[in-house]
Amino acid sequence: MLVIEEHLVVSHKKPTLTPKAIIHQNFGNKASYVVEEVKEVHQIECPGLSIPQMGPCLYRCTLQLPELSVISGTFKKKKDAEQSAAEIAIEKLGICSETIDPTPQEAQESLVARIAFIFSEKFLLCDHPLGGHIRATLWRKGDLCRSIPISVLAMYDPKLLSLCKCINPDVESNPFLVISHIKSATANLYQYLATSERHLCIRRLTPYPQDIVESLMKEHGSLECIQVAAIRIPSSVEQSIEQVTLRISLREYYLDVIANELGLEDAANVMISRNLGKASSETRLFFTAPKPYLLDLSSKFANGKETLYLMGSLNVRASYFAGQDIAGDAILASIGYTRKSRDIFYEDVSVRLYYRMLLGKTPGGIYKLSREAILASELPSRFTTRANWRGSLPRDILCMFCRQHRLSEPLFSFHPFKTSSLLSGSRLKVAECGDNVIEHINGVCVTSSTHSDSELFKCEIKLLSRCGDLILLCSPKDGYKKQNDAIQNTSLKVLSWLNMWFKSMILSFERLCETADDFNIQIYSSNIISEILAGQSTHNGQLNAIQCNKLVEPTYMDSSYDMLGDLVQSLKIEGPFSGVCPCNGSLPCIRYSVSLAVQSQNVKEVIEVCDEFEFEVGVGATVSYIEEVVMQMSVGQYAYFSTNFLSSDLVFASSGESVKMLSLLSSKDCCIEYEISLIKVTEPPEERMEQALFSPPLSKQRVEFGVQQILESHASTLIDFGCGSGSLLEALLNYPTSLEKMAGVDISQKGLSRAAKVLNSKLCTNSDAGRQWTGVQSVILYEGSITNFGSQLQGFDIGTCLEVIEHMEEDQACLFGDVALSFFRPRILIVSTPNFEYNVVLQKSNPPAQEQEELDDKTLLQSCKFRNHDHKFEWTRAQFRQWASDLAARHNYKVEFSGVGGSADVEPGYASQIAVFKRDWEVKDVVKHAEEHHYNIIWEWNSRKE
Template identity: 70%
Template sequence: METKEFTGVAPKKAIVTPKTIIHQKFGTKACYTVEEVKESDENDCPGLSIPQKRPCVYRCSLQLPELLVVSGIFKKKKDAEQSAAELAIQKLGIRVDTDDPTPEEAWDSIVARINYLFSENFLSSLHPLSGHIGAILQRKGDLCGSLPVSVLAVYDAKLGSLCKYIDPEVESNPFLVMSYIIKATTKLSGFIATAEQHPWIRKQSPYPEDTVDSLLKQDGLQEPIQVAAVRIPSSEEKYVEAVTLHISSKEYYLNIIANELGLEDASNVLISRNLGKASSETRLFFAAPKSYILDPSSKLPNGKDGLRLDGPSNLRASYLSGHDIAGDAILASIGYTWKCRDLFYEDVAVQSYYRMLIGKTPGGIYKLSREALLASELPSRFTTRVNWRVSFPRDILCNFCRQHRLSEPLFSIISPASKEPTESCGSNLKVADLGRDVIGCVNGAPTTSRPMQSDTEMFQCEVKLLSRCENLIIKCFPKDCFKKQNDAIQNASLKLLVWLNNNFNNTIVPFEPLYETADIFGIQIFSENFFREISHYHSIQNCQQLNQSLGINSSCTTPVKGVCLLKIEGPDSGVCPCNGSLSCISYSVSLVVEGENIKKVIEVTNNFEFEVGVGAVISYVEEVVMQMSVGQSAYFTTSIFTSDLIFASASDSVEMQSLLSSKGCCLEYEINLTKVAEPLEERMEQALFNPSLSKQRVEFAVRHIIESHATTLIDFGCGSGSLLEALLKYQTSLEKIVGVDISPKGLTRAAKVLHSKLVTNSDSGVQLTSIKSLILYEGSITKFGSRLQGFDIGTCLEVIEHMDEDEACLFGDVALSYFCPRILIVSTPNYEYNVVLQRSNLAAQEQYEESGEKTLLQSCKFRNHDHKFEWTREQFGKWASGLAAQHNYNVEISGVGGSADIEPGFASQIAVFKREWSLEDGFKDADMDHQYNKIWEWVCNRKNE
């Protein structure tokens, strides 16, 4: 596969919202008032008799000193506020500068910014740099008032942003900002002084004494402090270690860090971007290469050749920061903030370093969010929102992009009915052209209005990862289709995350397996530059595996990552996990040195829930849990798989280093299975059947409709109308369709979906069916109503099991004695097949066939929590044959999913009742005619607007 490399482009200017512009102009004088608007109860589904609650909509009034404006109506309050602000900008004629500055304008702005930063007005403001200036004014000797250029470059974001308009490479190499600052100071020679040999800047004329005295009085650091930090050695053979920074009230903290690194003073210390959250002050501090101390008259370097490393490269620090670092580095959380003038600091432990390290991988982000580093794993499949715990795949992908300084991922929702999205060609590809098939972009791009989502409409999602300069890096477009747009987004995000995580975990040279697996996941690679970080991660992993190789337990007789000495205790309760079930465990993990009676607990988690069968936990944990029942405990040991996770879990890194270097070191797990929630019926069926059982049932009914040349159909227990909607896609002889259900909510949804489908077909000029009318009734299917009598074919698919057993029998009597359809199709789950579904493998089916006593059924649950009963084949056959004989119908037993000749038969068993007599010969009058409530009606010769 070929890759497409793209050159850097100028950064896109940050979007300034209308509210921001109004705030800059009027401040607190701008008053927003949002009110809820009551809309008229217009029915978006003609013929629907049930009143519909309209969604809340809002209008905003913006009061300014000179003007009052009122927005339009919006679904979100914030949209109404932005609209009001935009109207005010238009009416006031405020000019919004949307053009990026030219390089010459950016130079002038940099000079002006530096001039302001050393002014008296800035010194009194609340800004991280004013805290640094206050600290350096307390220094003694020649360095009093001298500010390191690195501090100016890192702690003033505006300088960095302006430099990007001069050189886009600043985005990938932030230390170039220092070069531009030094260059800009030549235009401030009468105001700013610089040193030839040391990279610092100071104001030539001293600040007024009263200003300095006032500033010093505000300094809250009165007593010496001790700050825990971490040293990251450049030598890969050394462990990361804890250090303590001792800072007195009059000392500049950067000087203390410089001393810790063996440097002359703070001017020789470079500072990384903040690591982790935007509000974090955790940064890397390291030695500045001599090459960045430039002669201001010299030509400025470009991004690739500007800074050359002095000394050995520090792979671990470089990987954390995202740029090259040489020599040892200090990881510390200390500095001045926007909130107050006091020096802010927090302790950083070795554990924090390892958590940051693994937090740059997709799997690590998931593990940290679950707080189960030694048990959880990034799942391989997204099933339902209900079963997913903590951060969803989309959120994890966004977090991953922020960790690696990429743009937010772009998600495009696509309908598979039309063509796949096309890409525009060019050297600076931004995003794919949005064709007619792209029905929405999640990241704020325009979306087209859509009719109500139907039960059969399917969606796909395309994900793009872009650099900060919006160059395309990766495009992921899985072929899987989903009924819900959110499920498509989460699935595509997870596909990309799993692929990235596999490559982070693969310690082989990355590029070959990258391309080998990309096509499988529906991924295209457009740039290899990003994957150099994966190479750095592999180097770190190889180094750490070498350091801890001596501690691997050689006495374990099973392969690495296998289970040793498994012991399960407690009585068998019969409640066992199966694929798709939600299991809850409490567990502890200990580091054990065999032969020395040493055991150190490093992770304890209670009430940890995970879905079985999707890879949400480490493989051997799931392997053990699958052998347990609720109430049992399991104990086993396993070989150490990586030291990263151990150091990230344990609070005492020194003790861990000592234990890991011991012979016969292994991990011991103790697991208690406390609860198991059975999976939903649809989820279990999806694991075994393609097409799904629901689709197979529809096709079964359609086949009988076509064979019987039926013109009228009634669906008993139609619910949300999934069968009725599906019938609209088939060419049949049906002219009239009626649906009956007891749920007004389900019928309302059915009406909206069917109306949307019929209108869409009408607008497109496509007549897919011969249907002339469609009616939905509310009422019980166990009560006779003359409106439901005498249809050619009746269906009752997967309904009766939701009723009490005596009500199901009553429905059979009422249907065949009063409703009297020519054909009645009734389906219900085969309880015997639950063995296969709940075990979700072929071995369970073979085990069932070999068991003459069918004892496996005793441990099976119903397929859904709201099923009142489920019949075996014998019970269903007895009910159907007895009912047919009583009402003079013929009956044929069949089914879908599985085979009648192979145990345990069909997954969904179906009875087809047929009458040979006419209604005039055997129609039975009912004592009471139940009046069904007509919920919705559609007639083809009526215009439905």
């Protein structure tokens, strides 16, 4: 009887152990962790408001060891508290946490011992996955009995792979070298094991004890036959993938069946890839070892990808999946042995799963899969707030992308810095608002009149290869108040840059590298990046063989194709207009179904249905044409349209009927049909915060303030600067005023389109109902910037600019004031903007109680966020008064200050501050300007024409 004990094996390059793992190594079950929740109640008094608020939920851990007991600090996550307690204990006990790697000579000796142990009787009975392979070979006949392919040893025993990496680090990038090292080590065991000159396999010379074999035969003696669905990936990209069925008897070695499918006699020369997907997955690629590898396993062939190219056998698609060179046809299957059971494990692999795995190797695809909305979702271009983000977070997507392409985990480093500011010239740029709000700051940041400091964080991300080589570095200049906000935004920058390649079929790699500076990315290894991206371009190219009419078009990525008419056909919106519509920053929730239709055959197959799909408007979180359509809808309405712009890989990834889909895609008149219903709309945070405290809402109070000014001034004409979707103009139609003509101007075509639809519906409703109390005779909407001069905007009695300037850069807001009062010159100009000081009340800022007494009002103000992620600045009362007073003095206007929400006599003043500029002199001449801008008329209504 052969009895061989395994020698001590030390893995090469062991991953750094966590503090908890080190404690477990030293104390095992004697270490006891007790985590307790720490509850703290903080309160803050605001003028007129006293709301108790719970602080964040924190955790503290007590670690009890035989020798001592330690207590951690407080953390937001339980696992962080446990790790902190373990780290404290390690430091107090003086435990060394460094690991020692074996020398190549030591690793070689351990490799021989490990192989001997694998072929021992003890290993045959264990639950190791490799033991399942050895037991299965007992059913084989003749020399194949007890014969194990070397590729099985290389891929199913991590210890062997680790030792081979220690001997030769090149194994990491070329797994074929493992076979050479295993075969060489086996030669030292010639008394017990034999290797074949023609086949890559190892065979135990002496049989296993008969009683053990008979016991195993009885245990696995079923005659049952299983059928496993798999995918064949042809070597030629001209051939499409196809579904195959593996019929395996439980008395057969499943690798022999796969070998027959590949045209081989047995499994000896079947190569196996690393597992694909999750670590627990048994999904792998099985392929034929190329002849050069069989004849000579030296580095001459084992490192020669060029050899495979010259032979014409390199399977680019399979190589892209596996992250290693694969020659000839390949079988993608999910089958093998696990530690959980001695029975063979298997799952079906469908065409749909193949394309979902392909999709999961791209940044946008990972996000689509996390949303479970492949045909509707897109990776957003901006991270505004954690509350508005749906699906996997950017950091998680980046980590998944690195794993899929066998890169090291991304390295995130933080650089805290202090930034100071003065009252004048403060330039705080906000990227989001809400609970986890990103405070995006460029330059100076605080709005108090005295000098103060605020700590911000910059995040730097490094992508490294498995060998530790630096691939790229992303180091944005933007600062954020929270570390997590910095991580998410910087991760999204890297993902957005990479996604440019994966979404486009016409972008060259050279052009992609040229755009790196725009994303604050420095490339250190263009070769590795090009290898990662090369496989995807091959997949994009092979889609031509299975695309439907115009479904894959380079123009889909062309920015000039952003108009709805270029993407959507036969748009039809049904249902009554409810008035509740999406706007920028809102969260519409839709139900949709997508079908593949062939009109000539009157056939329509549903390929994706989603009952609730919520997305943020304005950040690219959904397919462009879906957002365009939804922006034209109100809650309760239904939309129907078709499009030809959708790649066929997304169709296959969504649909389970691959054969039927392929047949439909080959039709010349096939198209994609969408059915969408708008279920609800969640308003942006600014409106939600205001509505929680004010009744009526601030928006309505601002309208009522404007109406009062109109009544007092007897104005007959009004122009709304930055009218957006026409909410003010629509609201004014509900009041009996002296207005006869109204106009609106905005730079957004989307907003103006919405305004036209809303105003037209309102005017038609008033006319049908016979409401004569509004004297408005004409309404006109202009497209253009309110900082440009145009004589079309002259001659109005009253001008309004309500909650607009904060959406502009601060210098542009100042420019608008000068243009409005020097060129447009309305008799009255009303400008409103948020009072930044009131954000303390709206956002219920809540510092820890013990720090409360040490904070003055100005320091407390620094903890506030802007009310909307799109705000470029927000002024205090002093800043607003200074700007308005200087502006009025320059242009001979008088200015009065007021506001809505709150009170001028009670701190912190009005929630929305208002300046009313009045001109008491007559305009005698028409102002002319050398660079006069012509405003395009988007929509016009006239009561006489009606």
